[in-house]
Amino acid sequence: MNLESNIKADPGVNWRVIALMLFTLLGSVHSFSAPTPAAFGTLPSIYDAAISPDATEIAVFANRGGTYGVLILSLGKSSGPLRALMLAERAKPTWIKWVNNDRILVGSWQSSNLAGTPITSSYIYTINVRTMEDKLLVKPKRIFRQDNSNVIDFLMDDPDHILMGFSKRDQSLVDIQKVNVVSGRSERLKVGRLDIQDWYTDRRGIPRIGQGLKHTNKAEEEWTLLIKDSEGETWRSADEYEGLDADNAIFGFTEDPNELIVGMYAGKDTLGLYIYDLKTKAIVRKLFHHDEYDAAGIVVSADEKHVVGASYIADSREVALFDEYDSLLGEMRAKYKDFTVSYVDQSQAGEKILFKVSGGSEPGSLMLVDAESKEPAFIAAYNPDLPGVDMGTVHPIKYPARDNVSIPGYLTLPPSITSQSEFQNLPFVVLPHGGPYARSSASFDYFAQFFATRGFGVLQMNFRGSAGYGQAYEDSGRENWQVMQEDVTDGTRWLIEKGYADPNKICIVGWSFGGYAALMGAIEHDELYACAVSMAGVTDLGDLVKDLEKYRFGKLSASNFVLKGFDSKGDLKASSPVHRAQELKVPLLLAHGRLDQRVHFDQFTRMKAALRKNPVKVEYVEFKNEDHFLSNQENRQEFFEKLDRFLGDTMGKR
Numbered sequence: 288m289n290l291e292s293n294i295k296a297d298p299g300v301n302w303r304v305i306a307l308m309l310f311t312l313l314g315s316v317h318s319f320s321a322p323t324p325a326a327f328g329t330l331p332s333i334y335d336a337a338i339s340p341d342a343t344e345i346a347v348f349a350n351r352g353g354t355y356g357v358l359i360l361s362l363g364k365s366s367g368p369l370r371a372l373m374l375a376e377r378a379k380p381t382w383i384k385w386v387n388n389d390r391i392l393v394g395s396w397q398s399s400n401l402a403g404t405p406i407t408s409s410y411i412y413t414i415n416v417r418t419m420e421d422k423l424l425v426k427p428k429r430i431f432r433q434d435n436s437n438v439i440d441f442l443m444d445d446p447d448h449i450l451m452g453f454s455k456r457d458q459s460l461v462d463i464q465k466v467n468v469v470s471g472r473s474e475r476l477k478v479g480r481l482d483i484q485d486w487y488t489d490r491r492g493i494p495r496i497g498q499g500l501k502h503t504n505k506a507e508e509e510w511t512l513l514i515k516d517s518e519g520e521t522w523r524s525a526d527e528y529e530g531l532d533a534d535n536a537i538f539g540f541t542e543d544p545n546e547l548i549v550g551m552y553a554g555k556d557t558l559g560l561y562i563y564d565l566k567t568k569a570i571v572r573k574l575f576h577h578d579e580y581d582a583a584g585i586v587v588s589a590d591e592k593h594v595v596g597a598s599y600i601a602d603s604r605e606v607a608l609f610d611e612y613d614s615l616l617g618e619m620r621a622k623y624k625d626f627t628v629s630y631v632d633q634s635q636a637g638e639k640i641l642f643k644v645s646g647g648s649e650p651g652s653l654m655l656v657d658a659e660s661k662e663p664a665f666i667a668a669y670n671p672d673l674p675g676v677d678m679g680t681v682h683p684i685k686y687p688a689r690d691n692v693s694i695p696g697y698l699t700l701p702p703s704i705t706s707q708s709e710f711q712n713l714p715f716v717v718l719p720h721g722g723p724y725a726r727s728s729a730s731f732d733y734f735a736q737f738f739a740t741r742g743f744g745v746l747q748m749n750f751r752g753s754a755g756y757g758q759a760y761e762d763s764g765r766e767n768w769q770v771m772q773e774d775v776t777d778g779t780r781w782l783i784e785k786g787y788a789d790p791n792k793i794c795i796v797g798w799s800f801g802g803y804a805a806l807m808g809a810i811e812h813d814e815l816y817a818c819a820v821s822m823a824g825v826t827d828l829g830d831l832v833k834d835l836e837k838y839r840f841g842k843l844s845a846s847n848f849v850l851k852g853f854d855s856k857g858d859l860k861a862s863s864p865v866h867r868a869q870e871l872k873v874p875l876l877l878a879h880g881r882l883d884q885r886v887h888f889d890q891f892t893r894m895k896a897a898l899r900k901n902p903v904k905v906e907y908v909e910f911k912n913e914d915h916f917l918s919n920q921e922n923r924q925e926f927f928e929k930l931d932r933f934l935g936d937t938m939g940k941r
Contacts, residue, residue: 679739
């Protein structure tokens with residue numbers, strides 16, 4: 288289905304100016320029958336966007352030569368000169384938000400090294416959209432502070448201020464600060480505590496909830512939950528609220544300041560959304576509960592005063608609007624029923640909405656719709672060098688694990704496969720996701736699509752331990768890493784048994800935990816795989832535990848993230864690729880960034896040293912000034928070019 292066929296231009300929008308501006312900053316849009324490796328390594332042309340409160344302008348994070356900048360687009364008939372501002376070279380974008388009609392805030396982060404330990408630091412820039420003058424909103428003084436972008440509430444009723452969480456005394460504390468969006472001057476509203484990391488406001492913008500973990504040297508969770516009365520200044524402990532636990536997931540408030548939205552299982556295996564009445568101190572009603580998938584969040588109205596729906600992730604992110612609400616975005620979802628329609632931003636009165644239309648084979652387009660005309664208009668493509676018509680098709684599947692548990696996943700087939708009869712004996716890439724406690728979905732995956740456009744079928748599985756399928760499914764993998772690995776292996780065997788995959792041309796590939804799973808799969812089952820690729824992969828679980836313990840809550844993270852999945856230190860060692868390097872018999876591509884905070888670079892060097900005496904063919908790729916995500920465009924392009932050559936050398940022409 289051609290996305291552009293459903294797009295009409297809004298005559299009230301100055302599209303000539305928009306097209307000219309995007310052309311100037313982003314470059315022209317090309318169409319490729321087979322996109323190059325560099326095209327897959329190119330960062331998205333746009334990252335995030337926001338519309339001004341009065342619906343006259345759009346601010347866009349746009350990519351120019353690998354560096355993101357902020358571009359202001361006029362929706363009126365007179366736009367004036369081009370207004371653009373580039374971020375610093377090493378800054379990576381996170382979000383963009385209008386706080387009033389003349390000013391935007393943009394979030395960014397960057398990676399660095401502190402006393403030999405890789406870290407990330409985040410910042411907010413405040414920008415006058417008339418002059419494009421910018422400065423850091425809050426800058427740490429006298430202390431080192433990593434998190435300088437923690438927004439608690441954008442305060443829609445106060446265009447001059449936002450609420451932020453930071454301390455001027457200790458970076459471990461999170462005070463509630465009211466910050467002027469122009470000067471950055473702040474007024475502390477509440478002193479933080481070491482056992483509170485997150486603050487939540489009600490729909491009035493009043494801080495009402497504080498939640499966090501007590502910092503101990505033990506691998507045990509000790510939660511704190513503080514609740515402020517809807518009127519007055521009294522804060523109370525969760526112990527005073529029967530049926531409310533300190534570790535309950537908090538999703539916010541309804542328009543009633545006494546109605547707290549909490550995540551609960553309520554006798555089911557999946558997480559649902561429930562209303563806890565802080566006056567009567569009881570659960571009073573169910574807001575949303577899906578039988579198959581965990582709730583992921585709430586959906587609010589344009590003025591952010593009402594909760595109008597809930598979200599969850601099935602094959603892609605889904606939104607369930609409550610019966611009493613209908614929305615313009617809901618109409619767009621009906622219009623683009625073969626695609627995923629995602630909310631991006633809306634004007635203060637809700638008369639214009641920005642949204643993204645994407646799909647498993649479609650990288651996505653930024654769209655604008657007017658509430659009066661209800662006709663969507665195209666703004667820009669997220670990945671113009673990756674046209675959806677040349678991408679592979681994505682199909683949800685399930686396969687049986689060795690204990691007959693059904694494992695959900697996705698097959699991405701090469702664009703050349705146009706019939707069921709052609710789907711046999713294909714070269715395949717098995718692509719386990721990272722995390723490991725994340726999940727794959729049917730949304731556009733540039734990594735999977737790269738392989739599909741190279742002639743490979745791609746299998747992505749949500750092995751046990753993956754998020755979103757309920758508590759039992761998560762726990763069965765998280766408490767036994769061997770089960771997660773077996774689910775990956777069983778997926779490969781299923782491909783062979785079904786005749787889908789050429790048993791002599793299967794490569795296992797992964798990033799982060801997926802890189803670990805690729806290494807372990809190749810080591811334990813060289814009869815299944817012709818090659819392996821590990822990007823930013825874990826190689827030494829014992830060392831990973833030590834690395835995690837260098838950070839705050841490190842012992843707890845190590846226990847919950849790694850140690851609970853193994854019975855003993857012996858099992859931990861036996862499940863570490865670095866201690867089994869001599870068993871590797873298939874060609875390997877091993878790549879890593881030197882500033883990786885998630886998986887430290889010494890995981891790469893340890894594996895490289897362990898493989899020194901192994902005669903197997905290994906290609907090593909290390910990236911300077913690079914994080915866990917290959918955020919540097921040149922590095923990402925180089926990775927895909929090396930990956931393309933590696934697959935050609937090991938798997939042959941396709």
